[in-house]
Amino acid sequence: MAVFGERLFLSLDNKNSVIPATLVWLPTSGSSTAPPKLAPFQSWHLHKKDDCNSIQKATGIETDTDGRLWVVDDGSMVCPGKLWVFDLLKNDKTERIHQFPDTVVSYSYDNRRLSYIVLDKTPNDYLAYITDAKSEHIIVYNRKMDKSWEARQLYLRRSYSNEQYSVSVSELKNEGGSVAVKFIGEWTARPYRMLIDSADVLYAAFYNQSYTSKWNISEPFSEQRFHEVGRLDAFWPSTFALDTNGNLWMTHSNKSGGGIRHKLLKAAVGANSYLCSTSTDSS
Numbered sequence: 465m466a467v468f469g470e471r472l473f474l475s476l477d478n479k480n481s482v483i484p485a486t487l488v489w490l491p492t493s494g495s496s497t498a499p500p501k502l503a504p505f506q507s508w509h510l511h512k513k514d515d516c517n518s519i520q521k522a523t524g525i526e527t528d529t530d531g532r533l534w535v536v537d538d539g540s541m542v543c544p545g546k547l548w549v550f551d552l553l554k555n556d557k558t559e560r561i562h563q564f565p566d567t568v569v570s571y572s573y574d575n576r577r578l579s580y581i582v583l584d585k586t587p588n589d590y591l592a593y594i595t596d597a598k599s600e601h602i603i604v605y606n607r608k609m610d611k612s613w614e615a616r617q618l619y620l621r622r623s624y625s626n627e628q629y630s631v632s633v634s635e636l637k638n639e640g641g642s643v644a645v646k647f648i649g650e651w652t653a654r655p656y657r658m659l660i661d662s663a664d665v666l667y668a669a670f671y672n673q674s675y676t677s678k679w680n681i682s683e684p685f686s687e688q689r690f691h692e693v694g695r696l697d698a699f700w701p702s703t704f705a706l707d708t709n710g711n712l713w714m715t716h717s718n719k720s721g722g723g724i725r726h727k728l729l730k731a732a733v734g735a736n737s738y739l740c741s742t743s744t745d746s747s
């Protein structure tokens with residue numbers, strides 16, 4: 465999930481190939497409580513199955529403060545993995561299509577699983593960190609050649625575990641080098657979605673749990689309940705995104721009682737996306 469301006473973007477899981485578009489959007493405003501219609505992004509022409517000029521399987525998505533939408537595309541059996549960048553301020557124009565070389569992300573569909581993305585705003589540009597859950601690599605992509613930036617931390621978790629880790633971003637920029645992974649602490653469940661706001665609060669959503677938690681990363685690791693509802697019975701119960709007006713947007717997938725219902729919630733947390741952060745903390 466990602467938000468920019470008046471639009472909220474979602475990538476949809478297409479496990480059984482029944483969803484015609486894996487990247488969609490809906491308006492953030494409007495007073496109607498009727499279920500909103502999802503619009504394909506940019507339009508239907510970008511959602512042709514097994515056409516490698518189309519998005520095959522959008523997974524991680526993120527918006528930056530300059531109005532770009534970054535989309536990780538895990539591809540298909542016939543199409544390789546890609547990173548798409550769109551300019552939302554220029555009629556959603558496609559700004560970049562980066563096809564990962566085979567040496568970075570396997571062309572063989574069974575040997576890759578591109579999933580999450582976070583962005584790092586450097587003085588002149590952006591870097592993207594993308595997880596490949598199959599090869600267990602973090603792919604670093606720089607939009608231009610970067611110059612320099614403060615040492616910062618990238619937060620990640622271990623697969624199939626509640627453990628939270630971090631790595632120093634400055635170490636990741638050394639192509640071909642290795643990085644030290646630091647253990648931070650243990651959550652009460654397995655997180656799959658994490659997000660940091662401009663006040664350095666990390667939010668986490670957990671597999672199979674109907675609550676979300678938070679941790680102030682300026683302090684020693686300590687899990688606090690952020691939001692909790694009754695039973696949801698969903699494997700991926702929630703996701704969230706921050707806009708630039710101090711709102712946290714959150715979805716709930718409710719599978720209890722058969723079928724599946726999605727709810728969209730909004731909370732004024734008074735902080736923005738981590739990309740708006742002015743923090744120079746290098747801890």
Ligand SMILES: *[C@@H]1O[C@H](CO)[C@@H](O)[C@H](O)[C@H]1NC(C)=O
Pocket residue numbers: 672673697698699
């Ligand atoms: C996990 O989810 C399954 C079904 O999705 C459910 O049967 C089970 O009770 C859940 N476990 C916990 C600990 O919530």
Ligand SMILES: *[C@@H]1O[C@H](CO)[C@@H](O)[C@H](O)[C@H]1NC(C)=O
Pocket residue numbers: 663664665680681682683
């Ligand atoms: C996070 O912790 C720092 C250090 O204790 C504190 O100054 C800051 O106010 C906290 N932030 C939030 C949002 O609670």
Ligand SMILES: *[C@@H]1O[C@H](CO)[C@@H](O)[C@H](O)[C@H]1NC(C)=O
Pocket residue numbers: 693694695696718719720721
């Ligand atoms: C989930 O859906 C069930 C069945 O429709 C409903 O009874 C329950 O209240 C819902 N849970 C939440 C947390 O909204």
